[in-house]
Amino acid sequence: SQQGEEDPQALSIQEGENATMNCSYKTSINNLQWYRQNSGRGLVHLILIRSNEREKHSGRLRVTLDTSKKSSSLLITASRAADTASYFCAGFMGGSEKLVFGKGTKLTVNP
Amino acid sequence: DVKVTQSSRYLVKRTGEKVFLECVQDMDHENMFWYRQDPGLGLRLIYFSYDVKMKEKGDIPEGYSVSREKKERFSLILESASTNQTSMYLCASSHPGRGLYEQYFGPGTRLTVT
Numbered sequence: 001s002q003q004g005e006e007d008p009q010a011l012s013i014q015e016g017e018n019a020t021m022n023c024s025y026k027t028s029i030n031n032l033q034w035y036r037q038n039s040g041r042g043l044v045h046l047i048l049i050r051s052n053e054r055e056k057h058s059g060r061l062r063v064t065l066d067t068s069k070k071s072s073s074l075l076i077t078a079s080r081a082a083d084t085a086s087y088f089c090a091g092f093m094g095g096s097e098k099l100v101f102g103k104g105t106k107l108t109v110n111p
Numbered sequence: 112d113v114k115v116t117q118s119s120r121y122l123v124k125r126t127g128e129k130v131f132l133e134c135v136q137d138m139d140h141e142n143m144f145w146y147r148q149d150p151g152l153g154l155r156l157i158y159f160s161y162d163v164k165m166k167e168k169g170d171i172p173e174g175y176s177v178s179r180e181k182k183e184r185f186s187l188i189l190e191s192a193s194t195n196q197t198s199m200y201l202c203a204s205s206h207p208g209r210g211l212y213e214q215y216f217g218p219g220t221r222l223t224v225t
Contacts, residue, residue, distance in 0.1 A: 003153060003155070003170075004153075006153075009151075030209070030210055031209065031210035031211055032210070033210070033213060033214075035214075035216075040199075040219070040221075041218055041219065042115070042201055042203075042216030042217050042218045042219050043154075043201070043203075043214075043216045044216070045213035045214070045215075048210075048211065048213065050211070088153065088154065090214075091210070092209055092210020092211075094209075096159075096161070096167060097142050097159065097161055097205075097207055097208075097209070097210075098144075098156060098159060098167075098169065099210060099214065100156075101146075101153050101154040101155075102153055103151065103152060103153035104153050
């Protein structure tokens with residue numbers, strides 16, 4: 001399966017701590033996106049990192065991409081209870097317009 | 112405000128029924144997608160469409176068909192619903208761009224087949 005693998009599957013931290021989520025693929029990935037999903041809702045785009053970028057920041061988010069290792073990480077700094085959600089990576093493999101999503105990391109931030 | 116809407120948030124159908132899930136976007140996007148989401152399996156692509164009347168199979172197309180007669184509307188059809196099609200169905204749309212454009216998602220339809 002081309003589906004991405006995310007690690008950890010679930011993460012529970014205290015407010016103010018940093019949260020790191022990792023995503024890896026078995027095949028080469030190009031551009032990669034991260035999405036957030038609040039319980040029972042649709043996904044919302046967080047950040048895009050292009051295949052020629054190694055690191056990108058947006059507010060409290062930091063994303064890295066290592067195309068040689070076929071992996072990406074998402075760091076949320078100074079987490080808040082409102083960050084509680086599931087987070088998904090989505091990679092573009094080339095070819096058609098499909099994104100291949102990971103299985104997601106469920107983050108719980110305790111107040 | 113950009114928007115992707117889905118016809119129902121919750122739907123309960125009986126085994127063997129024909130089920131239509133509708134998705135409408137108002138952003139003039141060329142690409143539209145149907146995913147199903149199951150616990151522990153993440154999002155899996157069922158079908159996508161890159162233009163009116165054009166479609167391409169995703170990873171799990173069996174038991175499903177799609178229709179795109181107008182640019183803004185993409186329908187997912189379960190020809191004969193089965194209990195293993197109980198799931199959350201998510202529609203999304205985007206501009207074409209080889210992964211450089213975000214997908215906009217609808218709120219999802221939670222389908223239960225009894």
